[in-house]
Amino acid sequence: MLAYCIRRSLWALPTMFAVLVFIFLVMRVLPGDPAYAILGDEAPPEALEQFRRNWGLDRPLPQQFGNYMSGLVTGDLGLSMANRQPILPQLLRAMPYTLDLTIAGSAIGLLFGIPLGVFTARHRNSSVDYVGRIISLAGLSVPSFYLGILLIFFLSFKYQWFPVIGGGDLSDPWSRLYHLVLPALSVGLSQTAYITRVTRSSFLEVINADFVQTARAKGVGERLVMFKHALRNALVPVVSVAGIYVGILIGSSILVTIVFNRPGLGKLMVGAISTHDYTMLQSIMAFYAGIIVVVNLLTDLAYGLVDPRIRYS
C-alpha cells in the first residue's frame, strides 16, 4: 500500500507540471497583450515598453517560465498587475470562504445523495424512484447561480431568515455558518443530484451481484446485507468520481460566490478577468488546478485502499 501511495503521489508531479506549463503558455501565447489590455490601445509605445520591462514580459519565454516556477516553489507569487499588491496574501484571505463553501457543498451532496440513491435503488421502478429521478434530473438542470438567486428571493427577502450577501465574520463561527447556509445549498443541490444518480446505479448493480445473493442465502439479515455487503461496494464507484464532482463544485462555487458577494476565490478571479490582471489570473488558475490534482490524488489513494486490484495494476 505504501509503495502504491508513493508511486501515485510521484505521478501527480508531472501532471501538475504539465498543468502549470499549459496555464503559462495559454496566458502568453494566445493573442491579447497585457500591456495593451491594461494601458489601453492609445498608450504611447514608450509606456507599453516600460510596462513590459517592469513585468518581465520582454524576456525570452523560457526565462519567464523559470521565474514563474521558482516563484511558485518559494511561495512568492509576485504582484497583482491591477492593484500592485502581493498576490499570495490576497489568495490566502479569500481561501477560507472558498474552502468553507466547497466542504459544505460536498457534505450536503454526500449526506443527501447517498441515502437518496440507496432509497430509490431499493424501490426501483416504484413511484418513489420515478419522482426521485425527476427531481435529480431537475436538480442537474438548474444553474447553481439561479438557485442562489431563488434562495435569496424566498428565504432572505420574503422571510428574512438568512442574510442576503457577504461572507460573514470569519472569527465568529456562528456568523460564518449563518452566511454559509444559502450558498452551500445552492452548490449542494446539483451535487446531491449527481451523487444520487451514481449511487443509485451502482447500488442497483451491486444488489444483484452473486456475493449479495450468497450473503442472503447464508441467512444474513437484510439490513446487514444492504449496509455491509451492498452499500460498501456500491460506494466504490461513487468515490472514484469524486474528482469530477469537486470540479463541478468549484465551477458552481465561482458563480455562487458572485451571487452572494462572498469574498472568495471566485470573486477574486472574476475581478481579475475584468481588470485584465494576468498575474493574478495565472495564480488563481494554478491554485484551482492544484486543488483538482490533489483531490484526484486523494481519490486514487482512497480507491486503492478499498480496492486492492488497483494497487497492483
Add this chain to the structure above:
Amino acid sequence: MAETDQRRNRIVRAIRKNKTTMTGIVLTLLILLVALFAPWLTPFDPLEQNIARGDLAPGGEHLLGTDNFGRDVLSRIVLGTRVSLVISLSAVGLAMVIGALWGIVAGYKGGKIDALTIRFIDMLMTFPTIILGLMVLAILGSGMLNLSIAIAVAITPRFARIARGSAIALKERDFIQAARALGMSDSRVIVFHIVPNIANEILVVGTLWSATAILQEANLSFIGLGVRPPMPSWGGMIRDGVNQLLFQPWLSLAPGIAIFIVVLAFNMIGDGLRDVLDPRTVE
C-alpha cells in the same frame, strides 16, 4: 452490416418506449422551433427602448413585464432562446468535429502522437469546464464567437477521448485491415471507414454535452462575458435584473425558468439515451 442495423432498430424502439426521452425530444423540437422563428414570435421588439413603459409588472399587455428600459421581457426571452442555442450548439458542433478528428487521428496512428494526445487530454480534463472557459474568455475577450470558442475548448477533450477509444477498437477490425492491405491511404481509411462508424456515437455524446454547453453559456453570460448589449442572453438578463430582485423580481426569475426548461429538455433526452445505450440495462 445487418448486425448493426438490428442493433440500431432495437435502440430506436427502446428510445420510443422511453417516456422521459420522448418528452425531452418533443420539448427540444419545440424549443428549436422557437429559436428558429424567434423574430416572428416576439410580441414586441425585444431591443426597442421606451422608458415611459419601464418596469411594468407582469400581466396585461406585457405578459412577463418590462425591464427598466421598457423592453418586453417575454420578447427578450424568446430572442434569447436563439442567442443561447446558437452559441451553445455551435460550440458543441465545433467541439464534436475537432475533438472527434483529433481523437481519431491519435487513436488510429498510435505511437507518440497518441501518447501526447492522451496526456494532453487528461491534463485539460483536470480543469473544470467553467475555468477553461473563463481562461479562454479572459484572453480573447467577450462576445458571441469567443463565447462559443470558450465553451468548445472546454468540452473538446471529452469528444477526443471517446473518438480515440473507438478508433483504437476499430482499427483492428477486419474491414479496416482489409482496406489497408488493399493500399488505401490513412486519410481515406479515416474518412470513408472510421468516421462513418463513429459518427453515431459522437452525435449521441454531443446530445449529452449539449445540456452542459447551455448551462455553461448561461454561467459565462451571467458573469458578463456573453453577447454584448443590447442583444439579450438569458444569463445576461438575470445579471441585469439581480440588483432589482427585491422590487422587480421577474427580471431575473423569468429568464432563469427558460434556462431550466431548455437544459431539462436536453437532460431528459440524455437520461434515456444513457439508459438505452448502457449495455447493462439493455437486456
